[in-house]
Structure formats: C-alpha cells, structure tokens
Amino acid sequence: MGLDVFAERPGVGGGNPITELFNQSPTPLEYRGGRLRDEGLAACVFMLFRRTSDPSVCRSTKILCATGTIWQPRPTGRVFNEGEAVSEIGSRSQASTAVWGGEDRYLLDRATQVPVVHSVAFGYPDFDEWYDVATGVAEGHIYGRNTNPTVAVFEEKVRLLEGAAAATSASTGMAAISNTLHALLRPGSRVVSVKDTYGGTSLLFIEFLPAFGIDCELVDTTDTDAIEAAIGAGCDMLYLETPTNPTLKVLDLARLIAAGHTAGAVVVVDNTFATPINQLPLAFGADLVVHSATKFLGGHADALGGVVVGDADLVKKVFQYREINGATLDPMAAYLLLRGMKTLDLRVKRQAENAMAVATFLEAHERVTQVNYPGLESHPQHAIAAAQMSGFGGMLSFAIDGGLDAVKAFLPDLQMAHRAANLGAVETTVGPPATTSHVECTPEERAALGIPEGLVRYSAGIEHVDDLVADLAQALDR
Numbered sequence: 001m002g003l004d005v006f007a008e009r010p011g012v013g014g015g016n017p018i019t020e021l022f023n024q025s026p027t028p029l030e031y032r033g034g035r036l037r038d039e040g041l042a043a044c045v046f047m048l049f050r051r052t053s054d055p056s057v058c059r060s061t062k063i064l065c066a067t068g069t070i071w072q073p074r075p076t077g078r079v080f081n082e083g084e085a086v087s088e089i090g091s092r093s094q095a096s097t098a099v100w101g102g103e104d105r106y107l108l109d110r111a112t113q114v115p116v117v118h119s120v121a122f123g124y125p126d127f128d129e130w131y132d133v134a135t136g137v138a139e140g141h142i143y144g145r146n147t148n149p150t151v152a153v154f155e156e157k158v159r160l161l162e163g164a165a166a167a168t169s170a171s172t173g174m175a176a177i178s179n180t181l182h183a184l185l186r187p188g189s190r191v192v193s194v195k196d197t198y199g200g201t202s203l204l205f206i207e208f209l210p211a212f213g214i215d216c217e218l219v220d221t222t223d224t225d226a227i228e229a230a231i232g233a234g235c236d237m238l239y240l241e242t243p244t245n246p247t248l249k250v251l252d253l254a255r256l257i258a259a260g261h262t263a264g265a266v267v268v269v270d271n272t273f274a275t276p277i278n279q280l281p282l283a284f285g286a287d288l289v290v291h292s293a294t295k296f297l298g299g300h301a302d303a304l305g306g307v308v309v310g311d312a313d314l315v316k317k318v319f320q321y322r323e324i325n326g327a328t329l330d331p332m333a334a335y336l337l338l339r340g341m342k343t344l345d346l347r348v349k350r351q352a353e354n355a356m357a358v359a360t361f362l363e364a365h366e367r368v369t370q371v372n373y374p375g376l377e378s379h380p381q382h383a384i385a386a387a388q389m390s391g392f393g394g395m396l397s398f399a400i401d402g403g404l405d406a407v408k409a410f411l412p413d414l415q416m417a418h419r420a421a422n423l424g425a426v427e428t429t430v431g432p433p434a435t436t437s438h439v440e441c442t443p444e445e446r447a448a449l450g451i452p453e454g455l456v457r458y459s460a461g462i463e464h465v466d467d468l469v470a471d472l473a474q475a476l477d478r
C-alpha cells in the first residue's frame with residue numbers, strides 16, 4: 001500500500017501539505033501539532049508514522065517535503081538537500097536508529113565501533129585546507145572544545161532519534177539547558193515556564209536569569225489557561241518540561257506550543273523523562289528539545305552529558321555560545337553515551353512496563369497516600385499523556401503515610417534500589433526530592449513548588465518486575 005503526495009508550498013498554491021498527507025492516508029491518523037517549515041516537516045512526518053498501526057504503510061509510504069516551491073521527497077531526521085532522492089520514511093524504526101544512527105561516518109580501519117578520539121586538536125599540513133575547515137567552508141574538526149568526531153556521532157544519533165534538523169551537545173544536561181537560555185535570551189527578554197521544571201532549571205529562572213534582567217514567570221504547571229494567559233502577556237521563550245521531575249505532571253504540548261508560537265516565542269522542551277522513544281516534541285512544533293543525556297539516553301549512570309536538538313539556526317546559536325562558554329562534552333563520555341543508546345529502545349520500554357506495574361502495586365497499597373505516574377488512569381493528565389506519548393516512561397513518584405520520617409525509615413529497607421541522585425539507569429534508583437531533583441531548593445521553596453517533603457522519586461530499572469514489586473512490598477510491610 002503506497003501513498004504519494006504532491007503539494008505545493010503553502011502560499012504558492014495548493015493546500016497545507018501536512019493536511020493532505022493525513023487526508024490521503026489509508027489509515028486513520030491524528031494530527032496534533034507541527035509547524036509547516038522545512039525542519040519541522042520531517043518531524044511531523046515522523047509522528048505520522050509512529051501513529052500508523054499498519055506496518056505495510058510504514059514500509060512503503062513515500063512522503064514529499066518542501067524544497068523550493070515543490071514538495072519533494074526527503075528522509076526523516078537528516079539535514080536535507082534540495083533535490084534529494086526519494087526515500088522510504090519509516091523503514092527504520094527508533095529501535096534501529098538507536099543502534100545504527102550516525103555511526104557510519106567515523107568508523108576507522110574497518111572497525112565496527114565508533115572510536116574514542118582523544119585528541120585536543122586536529123592537524124592540517126595544508127594551510128588552505130586548514131583555513132577552509134577553520135572558517136567553516138569545509139567540514140572537519142579544529143579544536144576539541146568546539147567539535148570532536150566521537151561527540152559528533154553522539155549528536156547525530158540524538159538528532160536522528162528526535163527527528164531534528166540539527167544537534168549540539170554539552171558537558172551535562174544543565175550545561176545544555178543553561179547554554180540554550182544564555183544563548184537565546186537577552187536583558188529585557190521574557191520567559192514563561194512552569195513551576196515544576198527540574199530544580200536546577202528552576203533555579204536559573206528564579207535566581208540567575210533575573211540577575212541579567214530577564215523576566216521569568218513560572219506558572220502553575222497544571223493550569224493550562226494560566227500558562228496561556230502568561231504567554232499572551234508577552235513571551236520570547238516558552239520553556240516546557242513534560243513529564244515533570246519529580247511530580248510527573250504532564251503538559252499539553254500541542255496546545256502550549258501553538259500558544260507560544262502565536263506570541264512569537266521560541267519553544268524549548270526538556271524531553272529527558274520521556275526520551276525520544278516515548279515522545280517527540282519537535283513533532284508538535286517545538287523549536288528545540290533539550291536532554292540530560294546523563295539519564296535515559298546514556299542509561300548506565302556512568303557518563304554525564306547534555307544535548308540540544310531542533311531548528312538549525314537556533315542550534316547554531318547555542319553551539320556558538322557553548323564553544324566559547326566551554327562546557328564541552330568529553331569524547332569518552334560521548335562514547336559511553338553512544339554505547340548506552342544502542343539499547344535505548346529496549347531499556348525504555350522495559351522501564352515503562354516496570355514503572356506501570358510498580359505504580360499499580362503502590363496505588364493499591366494501604367500505606368501509600370499518593371502515586372504520580374502518567375500511565376495510571378487516576379493521573380490528572382492521563383488523557384493528554386496517552387495522546388502525546390507512545391509510552392509513559394520509567395519514572396514515577398509516590399508518598400507514604402508518615403511524611404519524611406516514614407521515608408527515612410522506608411528507603412534503607414529496599415534491597416534492590418540505589419538511593420542516589422540519579423534516574424534513568426538500568427538499576428532502579430530512588431530518592432526524595434530533598435536529596436535529588438530539588439536539592440538546590442530550601443524546604444520552603446520545595447513547598448512553594450508543590451513538592452511534598454515525604455515524596456519518593458522512583459526510577460524503574462530493567463530488573464524483573466516481580467523482584468521490584470516484592471522488594472517494595474517487603475519494605476512497606478515492615
């Protein structure tokens with residue numbers, strides 16, 4: 001079953017090409033977002049196929065995208081060249097992209113694995129060639145603070161997974177986030193975000209950015225009308241994170257991104273908790289996606305890293321700031337993250353299954369007073385999560401009766417969980433916000449952000465689910 005679509009660029013003639021794709025689709029598809037622009041279309045198309053249940057459509061459909069005035073075929077997830085040949089979109093799944101994506105370019109001497117290039121600088125005997133690379137006329141590497149071959153493969157893999165036009169990396173998730181904010185905001189800029197962003201990000205909004213004359217309004221995460229009103233009052237950047245850390249609140253991406261764009265804002269989404277396996281914010285029109293690669297992308301708690309993907313011009317600005325700021329991803333960390341990402345699809349799916357079973361068990365336990373997991377029907381934004389995510393992720397949080405004292409007694413009794421300030425690893429990892437996501441905040445600040453002191457953040461690992469449930473049961477029933 002094939003689908004060939006020709007449509008002219010909007011405004012030149014013909015209809016909205018995304019609408020036409022959906023109208024002509026042989027299977028029912030839901031279009032929830034996405035902007036009609038060159039980089040965005042690939043992501044929209046990507047979403048289209050993720051929502052297609054018929055595998056024969058996934059394999060055989062050809063999609064035509066914009067180059068010049070005619071929409072021509074382009075593959076998903078690459079920087080496209082005008083007139084590029086027809087390609088089969090959807091023939092490569094996220095699972096395969098996680099394994100193979102971006103790896104062919106720097107393989108050396110028939111090696112099957114990407115090398116770790118530990119070289120600070122890259123030498124050019126020929127002055128003209130050196131000059132061309134240094135001035136960006138030719139591709140290549142000059143100095144390790146700016147670019148590195150191993151790091152480039154890591155960036156490319158994430159770019160492909162997120163369906164983005166461009167990617168750049170940073171030494172940590174916070175470096176990716178703070179470099180993005182500092183590169184794109186100026187004194188007098190106004191940012192709208194939500195109260196439940198990761199603690200470090202929150203602190204940028206509450207303390208550091210205002211010191212540079214940047215107005216940051218943080219709105220109740222669950223009040224979409226209030227977020228829209230704040231955006232309507234003027235917004236240069238809309239910064240979203242969904243699901244949130246540690247309360248697992250879910251934002252309506254399609255609605256908020258549309259509101260942000262109406263106000264002329266750049267929209268940034270932290271996709272750390274969801275991962276590109278479960279959620280593709282660029283498909284809803286987001287301009288940039290940021291990650292703490294330290295978490296699920298790497299997945300083995302052995303390397304720090306951050307990445308920013310999305311619109312090519314914006315990513316370039318972030319890269320140019322980061323190369324001067326100096327928060328560069330180390331090649332060895334890039335290698336470890338790359339190796340971890342090969343199993344991203346397997347891990348993330350197993351973690352989501354485990355999290356769902358654990359959340360269901362906890363919800364029924366008499367000592368548990370609150371469970372936050374988007375996959376539970378009791379979750380206030382379950383319907384939104386179900387519509388915009390293809391899996392609910394490996395993170396949950398819960399409260400037990402007795403508050404912080406009860407948590408202090410309960411945590412040491414767990415046999416199969418690291419009590420540590422990390423998440424997304426293959427091992428189950430637990431901790432209260434006071435020592436993990438919101439360690440930077442005072443108890444009063446946590447209370448103001450709606451984070452109870454007695455909450456436990458639970459990052460499900462890839463262990464056997466029966467062992468995880470049994471472990472929680474024995475610790476709760478003491």
Ligand SMILES: Cc1ncc(COP(=O)(O)O)c(C=O)c1O
Nearest residue numbers: 172173174198245272292294305
């Ligand atoms: C959602 C989210 N974003 C960003 C970060 C920051 O990442 P990193 O610790 O790699 O700087 C974290 C860390 O926990 C996080 O959970």
